[in-house]
Amino acid sequence: MTASPTTVLADLTSIRTRVDDALASFLRAKAGSGAARRLPEEVVTTLDGFLFGGGKRIRPVLCVLGWLAGGGDPEVPAPVVRAAASLELFHASVLIHDDIIDDSDTRRDRPTVHRVLTDLHRDRRDPERFGAGAAIVLGDLTMVWAAELLHTAQLAHDRLAAALAVLDSMRADVMYGQYLDLLATACPTDDLERALQIVRYKTVSYTCERPLHLGAALADAPPEVRTALTAYARPLGEAFQLRDDLLGVFGDPAHSGKSNLDDLREGKHTALVALALEHASEAEAARLRTLLGDPDLDERAAQDCREILAASARPRVEDMIAARWELAIGALRQPPYPAEVAGALRRIADAAVLRTS
Template identity: 50%
Template sequence: MAVLDDMRRPAPALDVVPPPAAPDLAAVRREVDAALATFLDAKEQSAPGPELPSLIAQLRTFLAGGKRLRPLLCVCGWYAGGGAGDHAPAVRAAAGLELFQAFALIHDDVMDASDTRRGQPSAHRALAAAYTANGGPADRAEEHGLGAAVLLGDLALIWSDELLHGASLTVRSPEQVLPLLDEMRSEVLYGQYLDLQTTGRLSDDVDTAVQVIRYKTAKYTVERPLHIGAALAGATAGVDASLSAFALPLGEAFQLRDDLLGVFGDPLETGKSVLDDVRAGKATVLMALAAQRASRRELRSLRARFGRRGLTERDAAVVRSILESTGARQAVEEMIRTRRDQALTALDNAPFPAGARAALRDIAGSATARQA
């Protein structure tokens, strides 16, 4: 009877920890960093010669200090799409997106002739310095740095592809993921080309400036990472539509904030000079609004300084004064608020788990109110 009584007793509860209902954003950052370190360690160990590890070291340096916004959104997309259990595929894809971002930024700095990135010398500058430090002739340093940076960006792109495709192969429906990767890459290159086409031209065309940030930033930085994470979780088309309703206004607000920081930010916080955007002649929404509203005298003053390679801090102060007096700065602040509110409203009505909505709400706040 004792045996029967034992059989009737309920089995003791197993100590099973349920999967988290929402992403822990700080933990996700650590997981992505660990995935990147592990991946680069393996590449370094299998390097065909002694030259590649030095290039990998430069890539590690470049990756340090990034905001990891795209990886965070990718993992949030996994949860928003109903992902449960081990989110390792989303973390692997997230690491791939960070490598893709490294590719884009390294090439962007080459195109813009930027000297700094994240408070450090840009990749082409660092590679040029390393070349001379290792005995290379000084008169070839700049040429070497540019060429090596293009190759470093290409390497980051190739390895990004390896991580992203590897992540897609671990889920049941890779055919849902791979087309998103193709679209993301095409969209960001289109946005970069639009940016290149408009750079150096002071224009009052706000619509074109918004189109640039839609493709260069909003879709690539926010929408596609969310879509890729959701696809890895097997989400439905309805989830994708809700993610887009949140992502596109938030992505535009993120870039608008970036444009303000590029002129009014603190270089110690942003890691970039406040002269770069004006000196490069970036045709931002901020500059287009100023051109629309400027008096003839102000417009002449802007044209004399916009895109000028020899721009000084005194020149930049004049430009900032015009951006203030025309109301362009305040108008961009209002555009940021409007788009952030639009994104949050879309989030309130989205069919996501509550924890995913909370994480995305946190990201929306930090992405639009940041100082770096």
């Protein structure tokens, strides 16, 4: 059986399905060996519930597209799918820890991992403390397993080494991004460059550029493919995060599955907030500074914030998104993109910019 990129790309769902199959089979094996060694079942079942409770699999899909852009076999061999799947497992570890840090109760309309573990151990002396501690460990184990999923993907040794170099950058970048985010949270300023630095570490590199580079590295693609992928990924990643920031404040929770109060209550430092603090009237900026980061912010005060942000910054952020979308789309018109791969990347860019969740 042969496949053209067209077949693979006509339906990105088939890639997602293969990624999910790789994840499920890895976790099944872990459940089996854990049971044989009388290890606690809840470790795998909790992770399984979290992993298959949702998620767009955007990083694995981009990894496979990077593989195809780099001239990889359109059939997408199993080791490449497994490597792509390892990105999703790593991402799960990041989210598990992120939810502890933010003390979030839900993600994707389901209880977060530390809440699940807390509920499972309600009869303990201090179930909240147990839940948080156990989730730190489960997040660590998930990170370790993500690496194992890649190491055991049966990649050629030189491809594995190339993949590890890309992942070392990606993983350090997202951690620095998280750290920058923590530092800036609850300290809103008009520093747009600072907001964009967080985006570059937390989203651009982690969600777009490195997953694409990983695929290209697996295909042993020449350096110009990597450069071309970067030209697409950087503006796309920024557009993606800027859209996310807007949804975090103006989004409809019924569609997005997440609160539109949390970012305001945390006082998340975003481009939206930086631009508002720069362009709003002095009185409005002062009001915004008072409200942002108030953990008890109510819906009425949140509406005040939204009005100030909408008037002073929202159109500017929409312009930034549009400009970045143009750049990303423009990059796809250059070689060396096969037409079908460019088409799929274009659809992803459209979805990232137009999405409502």
